[in-house]
Amino acid sequence: MNTNRPWMNNKRDRNMRGGFRGGRGGPRGWSGNQRGFKSSWGSFDGPSTGNKFQNNYAPNKGQWKKRDTPGKRLSEEDIGVTEYVSKHEGFNGIIKSRYSDFQVSEINEQGEIAKLTCLKPPPAPEEEAVSEDEDLLLSKYNLEILPMETWDKINTLAVSKDPEPDCVEIDMEGVTKEQRTKIHDAVKKAFGDSIVGSTVNIEDKKLMRFQKFKKGVRIDNRVKWTWPAEYVHFIVHKENCDTMDAAMRIAERIGVHVKPSMLGYAGTKDRRAKTSQWFSARRLDPRRFVAATRYLKDIHIGNFTFKNTNLKLGMLQGNRFRIALRNVTASDEVVNTACKDLQEHGFINYYGLQRFGTRVDIPTYNIGLKMLQGNFKDAIELILDSREGPLAGALAAYRAGGAAAAARGLPRRASGPEARVLRALSAAPNDVHGALAQLPRNTRLLYLHSYQSLLWNRAVSERLRRHGLAPAVGDLVPLANIDKEDEFEDEDSDAEENEADGKSDKQQANNSPNDIKTEKQSIKKERTSSQSDQSSVKDKEKDKKNSSKDEEKPKVPVKVLTQEDVDSGKYTMADVVMPLPGYSVDYPPNMLDYYEQLLSDAGLTLDMKHKIKSYRLCGAYRRVVVRPRDVSWRAVRYSDPFADLIASDLDELNNKTIDAIRDDGKYRALLLNMTLPASCYATMALRELLKVDTSSDNQASQNNYHKSRKSSTTEENEGEEKKKKEADSPEKAKGADSAEKTKEADSAEKERANGSEKVKVEHDSEVKLEIEAESGEKRKMLSESEQTEDVKRQKVDK
Structure with a gap:
């Protein structure tokens, strides 16, 4: 019997669950022993199931374990969010009672709102037929570069x-890349795949080499791009998944040569929501996107256009929000007053809880602080301690047996940043900074910026406590536009990496056989070093590039307000900005002492200049108060707590109507629409509106309102009916009470009779009966005398 995998004990289950006979696949967490299966022993979480993810099945219990989840989560007070406008x-x-209650549409730099209106790919451009005259012209053009004898x-x-x-071989000295491309195209058109062209360097001389196709020679399979522009732009409508997850899933379905980094986007959108935003990709056929995502239920793609620019983070004006707040109990007057105040006065532009993670014991800003303090060892421990899944036990193994022991316990296929950190530490235990550098630059910046955001939140709250909600002497006002300023400058986009990768792929495609052989030998040597070393080099080059950019970044001019x-009265609180600490910002004189105290308590300085350039922060300015634009609202009623109250882009595209809104509904909801600038948090606007803590724990605690109301309503109805009956007929009520008492006495008498009957039967010497209360079945059992006779008979036989 298989005790570790109880579902395999039954023969039918073994056949049906991906076990010995290759069935349809077992439960989540079990891969079966199909061909090519390799188990991964020695993971942190107990015996491996052979799955590359966490072993999530509790042996001998026949049930799935729940993942460890943090108990207490961060609250707004923990991140410095305390004041109101x-x-x-x-x-x-209730905020986000259903994920469909939160719908976001991106607004691009041209002011267009992303809305999915078409799911079909654009018609493919017709390939132009080349006439004989055009062929002659093309040959004539190439005769100017290649003589006729070369063509022969x-x-x-x-x-x-x-x-x-x-x-x-043709000498390419003095020939431009465009001319070389035209020669390649002409040769390929004339001879097809029978002739393979490549550009090679021999003794510092660039040559174009043409060979007859044979095994081992790489064919140039590049297809001519005939669409209107270099980049295809399209709208991605996603439901209950985040932007990076959507990019990864789209890339996986398109093909093995497409990576998530090849997809560009202007910003990341909420996970628990329905969102529409633009994506971009370089030279990928729109039809591939449509075919790849056809069967995805939560991701839909459409509205294809073509542009000569790629999307990068920050290339947007803002976002349009459509929000449903459920179980609103206040009067219309209270709701309308609150909405008007939000429209006219705005809200404090705090960084929301999404910025800081969820765990109160290991928030992301603590990791960022350790990095800024240069305490890289503690930073690594915090990163490992915050992990779940296959790396949940990494910290314990790291503390008990060191990095080498922790790395040995990693799942074989674990290739995430944390796994790279552990493997780097196992190779060089004392190089904690080098190990931390294995994290992608964007991940390290996330931790650093989280700490910056915490300081900004706390400084703004103190500013409002000191000087109130009006501009004060010593406040800062920007003299240049900061709304387009990227607060957290991340000038390296994934799409740029994709272009670089694409160029290297093209160079490899043009290598000669000798070059390929040499390349294979070098690859063989390079395999002795880990892949993490290669990514580390790339990240170090990126850090060097960005550090130089940061040093050259000029300060944004600001004005210090005088009396x-x-x-x-020229300025309002919507004009006042507060700095995120860094070396390229000025601090407001009226808050300089507070910034100094905050940073000195953490062992940091105002300029935030780290001895390692990649950890230096230049800082930025952020508006203290933001007023939402295009605000509208209306109260509605509904009865079904699980029905959608807002029609999504996909609903409108499919002509689906919202039937849940009814005038006679049991509950009230507020439908709120507004537009916010980029990097503003809608949850902070809702906090100002509702005057409540927007943490997920607080909101989840209110989400069972329909159950509590149902039970309370039932009790009330029963009590009212009873009172009504008593009031209508007192005599009947008394008679009913006496009848009920008589019924209870009769049932008690029956129970006593049944008990005496059972005692009597149990003392019967011939047959013993057992009366079962639940089933009422009676079974005959051997009497004690018969059992004794059987025992004696067995002894005699022996």
């Missing part, structure tokens, strides 16, 4: 039956 009365309303040599090479024919400026 308006003094209106708050009210109850290539033709002779193409028709040759020699198993080892010579190659044709005269304040008295003029």
